[in-house]
Amino acid sequence: MPRPLAAFAVLAVLAASVAWAAGASRVAKPVVAVERPGSCVEATDVMRRDHMRFLTHQRDRTVHEGIRTKRHSLAGCVECHAAAKTGSVLGPEGFCQSCHAYAGVRLDCFECHAARPGGASAGSAR
Amino acid sequence: MSDPGRRAFLGTAAAALAGAAIAPGIRLVELAAARSPEEAASAKVRWGLLVDANRCASGCTACVTACRTENGLADTGRPRTDAQWIRIVDLRDPRTGREARAPVMCQHCAHPPCVDVCPTGASFKRADGIVLVDRHTCIGCRYCMMACPYKARSFVHENLADQKPDVPRGKGCVESCTLCVHRVDRGGTPACVEACAAAGHGAMLFGDLNDPESAIAKRLRELPARALRADLALDPGVRYAGV
Numbered sequence: 001m002p003r004p005l006a007a008f009a010v011l012a013v014l015a016a017s018v019a020w021a022a023g024a025s026r027v028a029k030p031v032v033a034v035e036r037p038g039s040c041v042e043a044t045d046v047m048r049r050d051h052m053r054f055l056t057h058q059r060d061r062t063v064h065e066g067i068r069t070k071r072h073s074l075a076g077c078v079e080c081h082a083a084a085k086t087g088s089v090l091g092p093e094g095f096c097q098s099c100h101a102y103a104g105v106r107l108d109c110f111e112c113h114a115a116r117p118g119g120a121s122a123g124s125a126r
Numbered sequence: 127m128s129d130p131g132r133r134a135f136l137g138t139a140a141a142a143l144a145g146a147a148i149a150p151g152i153r154l155v156e157l158a159a160a161r162s163p164e165e166a167a168s169a170k171v172r173w174g175l176l177v178d179a180n181r182c183a184s185g186c187t188a189c190v191t192a193c194r195t196e197n198g199l200a201d202t203g204r205p206r207t208d209a210q211w212i213r214i215v216d217l218r219d220p221r222t223g224r225e226a227r228a229p230v231m232c233q234h235c236a237h238p239p240c241v242d243v244c245p246t247g248a249s250f251k252r253a254d255g256i257v258l259v260d261r262h263t264c265i266g267c268r269y270c271m272m273a274c275p276y277k278a279r280s281f282v283h284e285n286l287a288d289q290k291p292d293v294p295r296g297k298g299c300v301e302s303c304t305l306c307v308h309r310v311d312r313g314g315t316p317a318c319v320e321a322c323a324a325a326g327h328g329a330m331l332f333g334d335l336n337d338p339e340s341a342i343a344k345r346l347r348e349l350p351a352r353a354l355r356a357d358l359a360l361d362p363g364v365r366y367a368g369v
Contacts, residue, residue, distance in 0.1 A: 063260045066167035066252060066311050075291050112261060112296030114289050 028092075030099040036080045041071050051077075055109075074109060079117045090115045161311065172236075172255040172363060173305055174335040175319070176342050176351060179217075179228040179368035181329035187214060189229045189330065192321030196306060198290040209280035209295075211303040212318055217369060226369050229318065229330070232257055232278040232303035233354065233362030240270035240279065249300075255335075255363050256305045266298040275355050278302045305332075305363075335363065 040047055042054070058072040070076045081095035082088055089096040090110055100107040161167070193199065193212045202208055212231040218224070238257045240249045248263035249270050259270075259279075271279045279302040286296055292308040295301055306316035314320075319330040333342030345351075351367040353360070 059262060061166075063258065063262070064250065064252065066161075066254070066307065067165070068163045068308075068311050070163070078291070112286075112289060112294040112299075114291040114294070116288075116291075118291040 027102055028098070030102040031093040032095070032099065033083065033093070034081070034095075035084050038080075040080075041076070074113055075117075078113075078115060082115070082117050087117070088115045161313070163311075167252050167254040167256075167311075169253040170336060171253075172335040173234070173310060174255070174333065174342060174363035174365065175234075175305075175316070176331040176333075176345055176349070177228050177364065177366050178329045178331075178349070178351075179226045179366060181327050181368075182214075182226075182228050183325070183327050183329075184227065186325060186327065188321040188325040188327075189318035190214060192317040193231075193303070196290075196309075196317035197293045197304075198288070198295070200286075202284065207281075207283045209282060209301060211278075211280065211301070228366055228369055230276060230278070230354070231318070231364065232274075232305070233276050233360070233364045234303075234305060235363070236361035238360065239273040239275065243269040243273040245269065252307075256307050256310070257302075258304055258307065259300055259302065261294065261296065261299040261301070264299040266300060268300060270300055274302075275358055275360075 042050070047054075054072040055074055055077075058069075059074070061067040062073070077096075078089055083091070083094055086094065088094055091097060092101075094115075096107055096110070096115075190212055194201070197211060199209050199211065212229050214227055215230045217226045217228070234251075234255055234257045236251075236255065238249070238251055240257065241251055243249075245267060246263045246265055248260045248265070249257070250260060251257050266281065268281055271277075271281060279300050281300050282295060282297050284297055289295055293304075306314070306318075309316065315332045316330075319332045322328060322330040331342045331345055333340040335343060335346075337343055346365060349367045351365040352369075353362045353365060354369070
């Protein structure tokens with residue numbers, strides 16, 4: 001092995017071990033900060049695995065049948081999980097985006113849906 | 127066990143109570159019929175609008191402004207591509223010179239051509255007659271825009287931000303008047319109707335076309351109102367008087 005290349009290899013191994021010792025990984029760990037204490041609508045392990053299924057099911061019931069229960073609504077997620085600092089579930093430390101970035105799953109809900117909580121604008125009584 | 131006389135009296139009393147008016151235009155029976163959040167929209171109801179062009183005041187755009195505010199339709203300064211859910215149409219009879227104006231929006235047809243042509247099933251009619259686009263399924267092909275004889279639909283050309291929580295909308299989908307379905311589901315009325323009443327014109331009336339006792343059904347019995355392009359036999363939920 002030529003000398004400069006060997007030196008480079010040693011250096012690379014050294015750098016990697018230093019990074020390992022510092023606990024750094026290639027992908028930033030997700031920020032799971034729940035600022036509003038209390039229990040979620042389902043158990044945490046169920047939510048981690050199945051939140052997308054709840055949301056898909058709820059979205060069809062809401063759009064097509066007009067069923068607007070709060071339990072599995074996206075607006076309900078945003079209401080609780082928006083960060084106090086940014087007021088949003090997006091951003092590098094946002095509850096939704098940080099985890100989706102870590103898992104490498106594209107998050108396109110918020111291209112259309114509001115990522116910030118907002119009061120429901122109730123119409124006047126008929 | 128039961129006394130027939132007493133039962134008959136209770137039945138009459140209940141009927142009288144249900145029909146009793148607690149205020150003009152508000153009846154107990156309608157309050158009782160307000161839908162709970164977990165109840166699906168029912169085909170027993172057919173939501174509709176009655177627009178009285180004789181009352182539509184010249185120069186007023188309260189309904190259009192209210193719609194834009196309610197649904198978060200921002201003005202980008204590019205009117206050719208901006209979404210337009212409701213517009214004021216000026217009419218002039220060239221023979222007599224008679225002029226009229228009225229707001230035109232999605233007519234919420236009973237036989238909607240947009241639903242017929244939609245290749246993905248994104249365009250659909252809800253049980254209570256409101257015609258909507260399921261944006262989760264819309265591929266933005268715009269067949270519905272070509273099919274609609276009222277030019278009621280718009281395509282979202284640009285990325286959007288800061289949408290209203292109640293009105294999700296985004297680039298690449300077709301959209302139109304939802305009859306403020308988010309308000310209707312909570313027992314409210316569309317924003318345009320509310321704004322027209324607040325402006326003191328009262329040219330728009332919202333209600334259940336299927337209920338013969340509703341204000342809109344009563345008014346439709348009195349007023350010679352018609353459907354726009356009645357020749358197409360689409361049975362729209364929006365009716366016009368004085369056009």
